Amino acid sequence: MTETTKKGKGRPRIHRDPQDRVKAWRKKxxxxxxxxxxxxxxxxxxxxxxxxxxxxxxGAVERLALEADDKYSDILFPETE
Numbered sequence: 001m002t003e004t005t006k007k008g009k010g011r012p013r014i015h016r017d018p019q020d021r022v023k024a025w026r027k028k029x030x031x032x033x034x035x036x037x038x039x040x041x042x043x044x045x046x047x048x049x050x051x052x053x054x055x056x057x058x059g060a061v062e063r064l065a066l067e068a069d070d071k072y073s074d075i076l077f078p079e080t081e
Contacts, residue, residue, distance in 0.1 A: 034061075 050060035
């Protein structure tokens, strides 16, 4: 190898500073961050659901919450007169 070896083709950098990159990523994210602990069996099931559904762990948790909302909306948000 020589000192003038170039790296392979890749995506050009948008942000020179790593802190700017992180700030841009955080700004792009929508929603809220949840830091929770679940049992090992629940964790295994969440990971398995994400794998089967072909989504991220966050996507699986979001899908479960939305499906529970559809199923239990009358209990969660009762109509009041």
